[in-house]
Amino acid sequence: xxxxxxxxxxxxxxxxxxxxLGSQTFSKSKTQFPLGVSPYFxxxxxxxxxxxxxxxxxxxxISSLASITLGYNDADVNNAVKAQMEEGVIFSLPHQIExxxxxxxxxxxxxxxxxxxxxxxxxxxxxAIRLARAYTNREHVAVCGYHGWQDWYIGSTARNRGxxxxxxxxxxxxxxxxxxxxxxxxxxFPEQISAVMLEPMNxxxxxxxxxxxxxxxxxxxxxxxxxDETITGFRYANGGAQELFGVTPDLATFGKGLANGYPxxxxxxxxxxxxxxxxxxxxxxxxxxxxxxxxxxATMEKLQREPVVATIKKQGQKIIDRLNAIxxxxxxxxxxxxxxxxxxxxxxxxxxxxxxxxxxxxxFMQEMLARGILTFGSHNVNYSHxxxxxxxxxxxxxxxxxxxxxxxxxxxxxxLLRCKPxxxxxxxx
Numbered sequence: 001x002x003x004x005x006x007x008x009x010x011x012x013x014x015x016x017x018x019x020x021l022g023s024q025t026f027s028k029s030k031t032q033f034p035l036g037v038s039p040y041f042x043x044x045x046x047x048x049x050x051x052x053x054x055x056x057x058x059x060x061x062i063s064s065l066a067s068i069t070l071g072y073n074d075a076d077v078n079n080a081v082k083a084q085m086e087e088g089v090i091f092s093l094p095h096q097i098e099x100x101x102x103x104x105x106x107x108x109x110x111x112x113x114x115x116x117x118x119x120x121x122x123x124x125x126x127x128a129i130r131l132a133r134a135y136t137n138r139e140h141v142a143v144c145g146y147h148g149w150q151d152w153y154i155g156s157t158a159r160n161r162g163x164x165x166x167x168x169x170x171x172x173x174x175x176x177x178x179x180x181x182x183x184x185x186x187x188x189f190p191e192q193i194s195a196v197m198l199e200p201m202n203x204x205x206x207x208x209x210x211x212x213x214x215x216x217x218x219x220x221x222x223x224x225x226x227x228d229e230t231i232t233g234f235r236y237a238n239g240g241a242q243e244l245f246g247v248t249p250d251l252a253t254f255g256k257g258l259a260n261g262y263p264x265x266x267x268x269x270x271x272x273x274x275x276x277x278x279x280x281x282x283x284x285x286x287x288x289x290x291x292x293x294x295x296x297x298a299t300m301e302k303l304q305r306e307p308v309v310a311t312i313k314k315q316g317q318k319i320i321d322r323l324n325a326i327x328x329x330x331x332x333x334x335x336x337x338x339x340x341x342x343x344x345x346x347x348x349x350x351x352x353x354x355x356x357x358x359x360x361x362x363x364f365m366q367e368m369l370a371r372g373i374l375t376f377g378s379h380n381v382n383y384s385h386x387x388x389x390x391x392x393x394x395x396x397x398x399x400x401x402x403x404x405x406x407x408x409x410x411x412x413x414x415x416l417l418r419c420k421p422x423x424x425x426x427x428x429x
Contacts, residue, residue: 045072071384080298121255122148132195145199316342
């Protein structure tokens, strides 16, 4: 047991007795953080920094899986939540804040004419698919990207245990930036596809005409276009990727940064489609929970009032530019590259020499975590990431990247690892 992470590892051992994986989320579990060189429990956060249960401080570039857009413990959001708490959290009838947040989303998001709320992104994507199926009277779905844990989507991935075969057979994947792959699905399932759902961007930017082409194909074949903006919404632009790229879907789903970490998600879209929410069943006891909605309203108002998105983009571009320069300076192009939007960029680690990408990523994480950088290979930038934070990130990269290059070249990676290498979970992007 390591001294640096001793308390974390003790708590993990305890948690595993009552919680499968010791975490509520795969991406926060021991499947993603190598045992022996990682923290497992965060005690508190402020701005861009977090402290684990052993007292170690980190600059957090995971930002709670991109759900933190402003920073931990943002004062404006905290004050809005505290004020709402004085009135109450949940009631026997709706609170007017439901309407106020829906109106704000309709004001900001291009496709939004009506809105309904859930708690997780998976609530919203599953609800949008049910809505599309009801609207089109069709059952099949075409997807690209990651869309949550519900049966309708996860059945199309390698993590499909427990999903009925009949459900798995209704969801079909196509390739991002490849319109022909989507055309083939429409040819294979004529007049059967209810919706095309995709993340408008994740690792790679859309090539010219791709998103427009997806919309044209969907409408040509009688399907609805749904943008899953769980991450891109309120991050790529105030109105999401649809605003940034100028392509308006029929429906869109939001979560993550909508409320700076509070649990709320949303389906927004065309009124004629959304009105079917009165006929399908999409209903939550806590769908109108007021603290998260107060946080959402405060977050969106801050997005409108301050240069949040512009600042995130500026800081994120500094990361991409500097990291690319460090990679080139160290001749590390055969090991890693950088991709993605400036607000949500990825370190893409490759198989190199005698090592798999997972071997190399494990050493990468071991050394970045030891230097106070909380990461698993992405830069989920938030408004509170300062130039000082970026300087510490770059200093870590300047030490770790040459270490990786030397370890691959000299076949010494195993000797540097203080843990077992990570194993792949399942690839969705």
